[in-house]
Amino acid sequence: MTDKISERIPSAERREQILEAASRVFGERGYFGATTDQIAKAAGISQPYVVRMFGGKENLFVGVLTRSLDRLLVAFTETIAQWKADGSPAATDPGYPIGKNPKHGEIGRRLGLAYVNLIEDRGLLLSLMQAFSMGQDPSIGAKARGGFLTIYRLLREEAGFDPEEARGFLAEGMLLNTLLGLRLTDDYGKDDAATELIECTFRTKLQLVLEVQGDEGERA
Amino acid sequence: MTDKISERIPSAERREQILEAASRVFGERGYFGATTDQIAKAAGISQPYVVRMFGGKENLFVGVLTRSLDRLLVAFTETIAQWKADGSPAATDPGYPIGKNPKHGEIGRRLGLAYVNLIEDRGLLLSLMQAFSMGQDPSIGAKARGGFLTIYRLLREEAGFDPEEARGFLAEGMLLNTLLGLRLTDDYGKDDAATELIECTFRTKLQLVLEVQGDEGERA
DNA sequence: GTCTATATATAGATAGAC
DNA sequence: GTCTATCTATATATAGAC
Numbered sequence: 001m002t003d004k005i006s007e008r009i010p011s012a013e014r015r016e017q018i019l020e021a022a023s024r025v026f027g028e029r030g031y032f033g034a035t036t037d038q039i040a041k042a043a044g045i046s047q048p049y050v051v052r053m054f055g056g057k058e059n060l061f062v063g064v065l066t067r068s069l070d071r072l073l074v075a076f077t078e079t080i081a082q083w084k085a086d087g088s089p090a091a092t093d094p095g096y097p098i099g100k101n102p103k104h105g106e107i108g109r110r111l112g113l114a115y116v117n118l119i120e121d122r123g124l125l126l127s128l129m130q131a132f133s134m135g136q137d138p139s140i141g142a143k144a145r146g147g148f149l150t151i152y153r154l155l156r157e158e159a160g161f162d163p164e165e166a167r168g169f170l171a172e173g174m175l176l177n178t179l180l181g182l183r184l185t186d187d188y189g190k191d192d193a194a195t196e197l198i199e200c201t202f203r204t205k206l207q208l209v210l211e212v213q214g215d216e217g218e219r220a
Numbered sequence: 221m222t223d224k225i226s227e228r229i230p231s232a233e234r235r236e237q238i239l240e241a242a243s244r245v246f247g248e249r250g251y252f253g254a255t256t257d258q259i260a261k262a263a264g265i266s267q268p269y270v271v272r273m274f275g276g277k278e279n280l281f282v283g284v285l286t287r288s289l290d291r292l293l294v295a296f297t298e299t300i301a302q303w304k305a306d307g308s309p310a311a312t313d314p315g316y317p318i319g320k321n322p323k324h325g326e327i328g329r330r331l332g333l334a335y336v337n338l339i340e341d342r343g344l345l346l347s348l349m350q351a352f353s354m355g356q357d358p359s360i361g362a363k364a365r366g367g368f369l370t371i372y373r374l375l376r377e378e379a380g381f382d383p384e385e386a387r388g389f390l391a392e393g394m395l396l397n398t399l400l401g402l403r404l405t406d407d408y409g410k411d412d413a414a415t416e417l418i419e420c421t422f423r424t425k426l427q428l429v430l431e432v433q434g435d436e437g438e439r440a
Numbered sequence: 441g442t443c444t445a446t447a448t449a450t451a452g453a454t455a456g457a458c
Numbered sequence: 459g460t461c462t463a464t465c466t467a468t469a470t471a472t473a474g475a476c
Contacts, residue, residue: 230441
């Protein structure tokens with residue numbers, strides 16, 4: 001049972017394990033509150049190894065943030081590519097009831113679903129939320145602003161949103177962050193206001209997850 | 221120059237000073253990352269006194285959160301009362317269809333302005349954002365969820381929003397939090413995407429701050 | 441109401457063995 | 459690639475003086 005010495009694995013793989021663990025711990029305790037020792041324990045390795053591999057705590061957090069933003073960008077990029085491959089804009093769109101612009105209602109729903117699937121990873125969600133409150137930190141703030149603006153440009157230039165639509169999409173996303181960060185979903189069915197807000201938010205954003213997932217199933 | 225011993229002041233006043241200082245420090249460093257010593261220095265008193273007055277760090281954070289939520293609730297309550305006193309449709313006709321009525325956009329703008337004025341206090345903004353990412357903490361999470369739902373009920377029952385309007389208002393608020401937390405406003409005029417997003421967000425939310433402030437001036 | 445002194449615990453980082 | 463041992467700094471909280 002003496003699993004004191006971890007299996008020897010390639011550094012790239014270990015690096016990913018550490019980032020995954022760090023994402024959870026930074027999310028739960030914040031950048032300053034998280035300790036490299038907690039991260040090391042979560043990753044199943046020694047504390048000095050974490051420090052050695054990333055050179056320090058700040059570099060590690062930037063690594064976590066970069067990984068989260070990359071995953072978000074990849075998910076959105078792939079979603080848009082699939083949407084275009086499916087006959088993109090108004091083509092095969094059967095005219096959905098939501099939004100003034102049915103042409104963009106479809107991609108909005110697809111991106112919304114992709115986003116919710118991503119932030120079900122609470123580590124990713126919370127480390128993003130932490131970064132959003134750290135604009136004052138030179139390196140972390142710059143990285144977070146850059147990532148946020150990259151997503152905005154993707155919405156504008158690739159998904160075809162106008163400024164108003166892009167802003168609305170981002171606002172809905174920030175509300176989703178808050179409801180999940182707060183764990184307000186725990187009050188679903190217990191509190192009338194919580195139940196109404198959750199149903200309204202998830203229905204509007206996803207137009208029922210199952211419906212969209214059903215569409216994906218039909219394509220397969 | 222030996223200002224080692226602070227002036228002797230009433231505990232209620234000192235308590236408020238500590239909460240104000242704690243709001244800033246908790247906001248910048250997070251709950252776990254903030255230290256009672258940093259808070260004490262920011263308040264100009266000794267660290268043990270901070271601990272003694274609040275009984276501990278967790279109580280202190282709950283105090284900060286309670287104060288922030290109270291300020292928000294008071295600001296919104298007063299804004300709604302003023303709106304009704306100014307002769308809103310809802311005030312004169314209980315059965316007034318608030319839905320998509322243009323006159324109803326008025327209370328949204330007023331509440332939005334009140335909100336932006338509040339979160340210009342970065343300590344308040346960031347401590348709220350921290351709380352929104354702490355749903356997993358038993359006492360802090362419960363307090364934060366309760367406060368968020370209280371605001372939701374106020375929008376629904378007092379401001380006359382329907383579920384969709386309330387959700388949209390909250391979403392816009394969460395986007396404002398993010399843009400300010402990120403300090404994305406620092407990129408205004410420097411980055412095209414940032415400039416567009418900021419102009420779109422603040423124009424939509426406030427319908428030009430000056431316009432509303434002008435209305436207030438006319439009443440005076 | 442406010443402090444100094446301090447006990448006890450834990451932080452991030454470095455050195456060097458295997 | 460991974461560890462143990464350890465240095466130095468700093469954390470929260472308590473005791474007790476003024």
